[in-house]
Amino acid sequence: MTDAETLAERVRTGELRLHELEEHADHDTAAAARRVLLEAETDADLETVGDYAFDAEVADSAIENMIGAAQVPMGVAGPVTVDGGAANGQYRLPLATSEGALLASVNRGLSVIESAGGASARVTKNGMTRAPVFRVEGVVQAAETVEWVGENLEALREAAESTTSHGELLDVEPYVVGDSVFLRFAYDTKDAMGMNMATIATGEACSVVEEHTPASLVALSGNLCSDKKPAAINAVEGRGRSVTADVVIPGEVVEERLHTTADAIAEANTRKNLIGSAKAGSLGFNAHAANVVGAAFLATGQDEAQVVEGANAITTMDARPSEDENGSSDLYASVSLASLEVGTVGGGTKLPTQSEALDVLGLRGGGDPAGSNADALAEVIAVGALAGELSLLAALASRHLASAHADLGR
Known part of the structure; x- marks a missing residue:
């Protein structure tokens, strides 16, 4: 044998x-x-x-009871020029998916964006969160705990940061529900996605809270973080990186390349992504941002379950007067992802295939300054999501969605 x-x-x-x-x-x-x-x-x-x-x-650090590997087809979209706070230049975006036509659609959107001179993108907020829940006897003790936390942020910061050489505690936001006290810790985790870093650091800080207040820790995660679940708090306050990408597409490009008009795309976005999503009670007001986020996550070694938060996105489209008075309206398009949790070090980014995908982007490992590579990855993914939104909405506005899938045999 x-x-x-x-x-x-x-x-x-x-x-x-x-x-x-x-x-x-x-x-x-x-x-x-x-x-x-x-x-x-x-x-x-x-x-x-x-x-x-x-x-x-x-x-070994990524899987237990390993039997082999699940191989997902990987393609590449682009190139596209990104004018970001961290991303700067032309990028090709690796995407791993089993959904036919997705790469073609994103690639079309990126090509149109590139013809307009590229997209702008900015990370507007950064903070990986962990929110433990404590038990107290009642509201008096809850208020005492909240007051102590507010007055002793530096003590909590010292305890939390003693566990990491990279992470920084940004803030602790308290929430009281009866005899439960939630403390939402937010960290700058630099180029790491940082969930483990935040958990370990918060655990150390919780010991200090228990020592100096009447609160007793019940669970290190109290679901107010909120990790891997649809949650309004992430849509409002953000988690990981909040990032927005936008572009103005000249009216003639919209007509020649997307075979529709800025007004038609803007109306489709309003009625589908805004009104339709509101009627559905959706937390995401977008067409399919999760498609690009999920494919980018698989390709670059992110935690695929956090696509839940990554789909927390709002797409806006608006027809604007063209600079050419005789031309068609230009199209302003944006996508804002409230809680995109990405990293370029640690976790699945260490796996060989995923490392190679990050090399395609030129974003593997730690950035200089620290955090810049993860910021750049967030910005490029946001531009990819914008391309996907633009392409799909144009297909719907021109009534070409079904025929496009038929033509590609998907």
């Missing part, structure tokens, strides 16, 4: 547990042993799952 088969047999007999295999063999052999087990227990053939291009040990 091979080493993998031997390991699999030891699991079958109960001598080893599935998660212990890396203690008895290298990571690739451990993954192979799990595939042997699964193939014996099911009708699955895991040859393709086991055909991955990196050393399994590299993924």
